[in-house]
Amino acid sequence: MSLISSNDLPAATPAEVLIEVSGVSKSYGGVKALIDCDFSCKRGEVHALLGENGAGKSTLVKILCGVVKPDSGMIRFKGQEAQIHSPVDASHKGIVAVFQELSLIPDLSVAENVYLGHEPLTKWGLIDFRQMNEKTEQLLQNLGLHIPCDSLVRDLSLSERQLLEIAKALSRDPEIIILDEATSALGQQEVELLFSIIKRLTAQGMTAIFISHRMDELAKIADRATVFRDARYITTFDWGTVSNEQIVNWIAGRTVKETYPEKKHVHTDDIALEVVNLSSDRNFQHINLQLKKGEIVGIAGLQGHGQSQFLQALFGACPITSGEVRVAGDTIVLSGPKSAIDAGIALVPEDRKNEGLLLTRSVKENLTLMTLGHRQSMGIIRADMEGTEVQRLIQLLNIKTPHPDLEVGGLSGGNQQKVVIGKAVMTEAAVLLLADPTRGIDIGTKAEIYQLMRNLADDGISLLFYSTELPELVGVCDRVAVFKQGRISAMLHGSSITEHHIINAALGISQEVNP
Structure with a gap:
């Protein structure tokens, strides 16, 4: 496959183009992050940016947001050359971004975070907290978000924080909103809510630039897409006009199939980790689970049903109110992460930037x-x-x-x-706890992580693998424990590990095996 030159960028009439990038390059020392990049986006469309990690997408986004200054090239906004030297410049032009790494301040309230930097003021120049709370409540209500405006951000779940970050961006009434892996921390219901918000706002003329590695999501939301590879522009196309296989080939520059390593039967009865009647207040209750040596057990369920807290508790980072945890047959006391590590348990947290x-x-x-x-x-x-x-x-x-x-x-x-x-x-560690380890990761790197997990299991390490993506649970895991309302509603194994069975168990429709 030959590269498509920048001269082949699909043209839009000047009236349609809202923002346009021509010949933009950026280097960090000897590393070229973006090379002679071209990009254009129309008013009222959802434009997807595709590419592996390190392909140049995030650098382009940071340039459009004024976070990074390009070494060369030109940006035009509404047909006029634009100088975007800072996030303030971008905000004044109506360009805001929501990054995968959240920018919220944990010890401020929801309302204080939403209007941080553009708070409503009284006639004496002081912050009008009453008006700010009212505006936040109205904004969240209009968006269909049920988050109390006086709650502290530190008390919100990761998915609630992600939705709040989006609400914070929308509070500025942007003409262009850039969503960089904004769905990576969201469950299916939250994703559907976000997509309904985006469709409603783009119908009113707002433009969305959307970065995601999830092809099924892009098929639901994207109008057009641009592919980057190795810091270069590759092509732009209307979504639905080319096959997923062709898109993946453009992204990777080679034929890539999202295959999973072969599962191997666990031939041992050695128990690496045993959880007996484990509870943690309202987070989860009466969990019973055995993890064999060299086994990969998946943790599934709808967002917010105790899965994350269960892994945190096994790492000593979430209080255990009753029950026992045994490693290699020995009961351990989890007073904190150090005690977990000393016992042979290590955690890969789901929020890599803030926790990892x-x-x-x-x-x-x-x-x-x-x-x-x-x-x-x-x-x-x-x-x-x-x-x-x-x-x-x-x-x-x-x-x-x-x-x-x-x-x-x-x-x-x-x-x-x-x-x-x-x-x-x-x-x-003898036991690895993996909390959504492929969140926001490109297809090629996902395949590497899947293979690494299987290699670790083959070496006798046991893995508890929580994921929000059902296909990878099906493709990677030897067994899958499905959580519903803080309890294990089903334990799936063998041919019963299917997306259909996981969804049924998560909704309480059926129960394959009583754990």
């Missing part, structure tokens, strides 16, 4: 963060031991970084996720 990484520290420092005590003598870290282990993990996980001392924040999202996984693997 120190973005301003190096790849090496992040990989070794949980295991520094293992590589020190008399309080001094053994650099030789540390360097060897880091290089081994970089090779094992195929982390694409020029050197281990690069700030982890400079990596693509997929490589950042590999670092989070590598940090947990480096603990040499």
